[in-house]
Amino acid sequence: MGSLVHIEKLSFRYLESKQWTLSEIELEVKEGEIIILAGPSGCGKSTLLRCMNGLIPHMYPGDYQGSVTIDGIQVREEPMGILAQKVGLLFQNPENQIFMFSVERDIAFGPENLALPRQEIRSRVDETMRLLGIEPLAQRAPHELSDGQKQRVALAGVIAMRPKLVILDEPTSLLDPKTASELVSLIQDLNTRLGITFVVVEHRLDLLTKLATRMVVMNEGRKVLDGKPSEVLSNERVGAYGIVVPSATRLYSELAKEGVKLARVPLAPSELTEQLRRIRR
Amino acid sequence: MHWVAGGFVFRRVESPFHKLDPRTKLLISLEFFAISLLAFAIIQVAIVLASVLFVAVYAKSLKRIGRTILMSAGFAGFIFAINLLFGVGLVSSLLYALRFLAIVSSTSIFFVTTSPDELEHTMKWLGVPRDIVFAFVTAVRFIPVIMLDAFQIMDAQKSRGLELEKGNFVKRIRNMVPILVPLVVNSVVRSGELAEAMESRAYGATPKPTSLYKLRLSRKDKSVMLVSLLFFAAVLYIYLRVKVPV
Ligand SMILES: Nc1ncnc2c1ncn2[C@@H]1O[C@H](COP(=O)(O)OP(=O)(O)OP(=O)(O)O)[C@@H](O)[C@H]1O
Ligand SMILES: [Mg+2]
Numbered sequence: 001m002g003s004l005v006h007i008e009k010l011s012f013r014y015l016e017s018k019q020w021t022l023s024e025i026e027l028e029v030k031e032g033e034i035i036i037l038a039g040p041s042g043c044g045k046s047t048l049l050r051c052m053n054g055l056i057p058h059m060y061p062g063d064y065q066g067s068v069t070i071d072g073i074q075v076r077e078e079p080m081g082i083l084a085q086k087v088g089l090l091f092q093n094p095e096n097q098i099f100m101f102s103v104e105r106d107i108a109f110g111p112e113n114l115a116l117p118r119q120e121i122r123s124r125v126d127e128t129m130r131l132l133g134i135e136p137l138a139q140r141a142p143h144e145l146s147d148g149q150k151q152r153v154a155l156a157g158v159i160a161m162r163p164k165l166v167i168l169d170e171p172t173s174l175l176d177p178k179t180a181s182e183l184v185s186l187i188q189d190l191n192t193r194l195g196i197t198f199v200v201v202e203h204r205l206d207l208l209t210k211l212a213t214r215m216v217v218m219n220e221g222r223k224v225l226d227g228k229p230s231e232v233l234s235n236e237r238v239g240a241y242g243i244v245v246p247s248a249t250r251l252y253s254e255l256a257k258e259g260v261k262l263a264r265v266p267l268a269p270s271e272l273t274e275q276l277r278r279i280r281r
Numbered sequence: 282m283h284w285v286a287g288g289f290v291f292r293r294v295e296s297p298f299h300k301l302d303p304r305t306k307l308l309i310s311l312e313f314f315a316i317s318l319l320a321f322a323i324i325q326v327a328i329v330l331a332s333v334l335f336v337a338v339y340a341k342s343l344k345r346i347g348r349t350i351l352m353s354a355g356f357a358g359f360i361f362a363i364n365l366l367f368g369v370g371l372v373s374s375l376l377y378a379l380r381f382l383a384i385v386s387s388t389s390i391f392f393v394t395t396s397p398d399e400l401e402h403t404m405k406w407l408g409v410p411r412d413i414v415f416a417f418v419t420a421v422r423f424i425p426v427i428m429l430d431a432f433q434i435m436d437a438q439k440s441r442g443l444e445l446e447k448g449n450f451v452k453r454i455r456n457m458v459p460i461l462v463p464l465v466v467n468s469v470v471r472s473g474e475l476a477e478a479m480e481s482r483a484y485g486a487t488p489k490p491t492s493l494y495k496l497r498l499s500r501k502d503k504s505v506m507l508v509s510l511l512f513f514a515a516v517l518y519i520y521l522r523v524k525v526p527v
Contacts (some may be wrong), residue, residue, distance in 0.1 A: 050477075053481055055477055055480060055481065058480070059476070059477065079486065080480050080483060080486065081483045081485075081486025081487065082486075084480075084481055084482055084486070085483070088481070089477070089478075091474055091477070091478065093474065095426060096471050096474040096475050096478060097474070097475075097478040099415075099418065099419055099422060099475070099478075099479070100398070101291070101396065101397045101398045101401075101418075101421075101422065102398060104493065105398060105493060105494075108492075108493035109482055109484075110482040110483055111491075112490045112491055112492055112493065113482060113484050113485070113486050113487065113490050114486060114487060114490075115486075115487040115489055115490050115491050116491060117491065118491060118492070121491065121492075121493050122493065125493065141291075143425060143426075157482060158481075158482070161482065161483070
């Protein structure tokens with residue numbers, strides 16, 4: 001698979017800020033990956049996402065060094081209108097991402113801004129609603145939607161731009177566990193069916209580690225760990241970055257210290273149970 | 282408790298009047314407006330008011346328009362009193378007060394029966410610049426959200442012992458500070474996120490964006506417009522030619 005995101009020696013400092021928020025970040029994302037981005041509050045996760053979709057430097061001025069390439073284009077050189085068709089960004093609070101008075105109109109917002117012909121907008125809106133299972137909500141107003149539905153609608157608005165990469169900034173933090181796991185299944189579905197690549201900032205690791213191909217950890221503006229979720233989570237330094245390691249993985253590390261070496265790093269209790277059962281036999 | 286915020290939310294009503302093109306509704310509203318403005322006899326104003334109420338019934342919106350009239354009745358009373366006070370005759374004062382009511386209810390026909398979506402299209406059709414239309418859209422969209430925000434903050438501060446209803450006027454005003462500060466902060470954060478989300482969805486990428494919907498006058502719209510214009514002309518003729526006792 002080809003490379004979709006290529007970040008080289010990226011450093012960024014917000015205007016009138018003394019410290020560099022990002023320092024010499026190197027990151028490569030291949031097409032079709034699902035990447036978890038983690039790290040303590042204020043380490044620069046959101047800032048890195050803004051660099052990926054072009055809000056930095058197009059909306060936020062500051063000192064910018066290095067380069068970010070998305071699908072072969074330089075983020076710094078292209079206008080937001082072009083970038084919005086490559087990268088979609090979804091934030092924590094879907095309320096602030098739904099502008100229009102009906103779901104349908106809101107999904108049409110991006111394509112309308114691109115001045116697509118009416119027929120094309122219509123078919124994109126219908127297709128996106130079908131894909132996300134929100135056709136029955138087409139005529140609803142934002143205040144008639146539940147939180148989970150709002151999240152889906154906000155995601156639909158992003159998907160209607162047909163991006164190759166979708167980045168999500170703490171998408172489940174306002175959702176209850178059931179709705180959160182539904183969103184995660186939706187991510188998986190969009191990944192397998194449309195081949196969309198995802199970068200997700202997420203604290204609820206239990207939900208995402210199963211489908212993530214990689215996990216990247218940041219600290220104080222630097223990338224400190226990068227690898228398979230199982231590798232990163234079983235690394236002894238991970239705890240120092242405030243990452244809550246799933247209990248199954250923690251148990252694995254404890255056992256390893258005692259000399260009990262399991263064949264694979266478990267990410268969920270079920271995997272751990274299976275391996276323990278195998279040992280007993 | 283949250284009904285106040287609900288008052289700012291457009292309610293979809295199924296009525297033949299609602300289904301008309303917003304421009305048709307705008308025309309009817311404007312005609313009523315002009316007729317009320319030009320009326321010079323109480324009987325004329327009374328007829329306008331009655332017709333507006335009739336349209337309201339047809340549009341299944343009597344309650345909402347009635348409420349608008351009731352809310353402006355206070356101000357109409359004020360107009361009446363001021364005119365009397367400055368020596369305007371009883372009948373004329375009454376005329377001015379009623380005329381005000383007629384004007385308010387005429388305009389409210391349009392606003393009560395037109396969805397924010399239709400309003401947006403109408404503004405675009407009238408050639409209002411896109412940024413202004415969009416500012417208007419987000420304002421209307423977020424008024425109820427911000428009001429709910431305000432109620433939540435009030436609840437939170439009350440549960441921490443803030444007493445809103447106590448004290449004299451100055452104290453009460455000062456009590457509002459712990460409500461307003463978080464509300465303003467919230468709204469600033471909200472507008473920041475909003476701006477980011479707009480940019481991320483290519484707002485302003487092209488000078489002439491397209492639209493999922495386009496306003497189209499149906500045959501029914503055209504005939505309603507025609508009939509209403511004929512009525513309007515007839516009324517103007519009566520105003521000019523027929524002397525009605527004041
Ligand atoms: N618009 C801005 N202007 C100036 N400084 C900013 C701006 N946005 C963020 N920062 C600063 O940059 C640093 C990184 O912020 P960022 O939001 O990227 O962190 P984060 O990892 O997303 O944190 P969190 O987990 O709390 O969301 C912080 O110190 C923050 O104060
Ligand atoms: Mg953040």
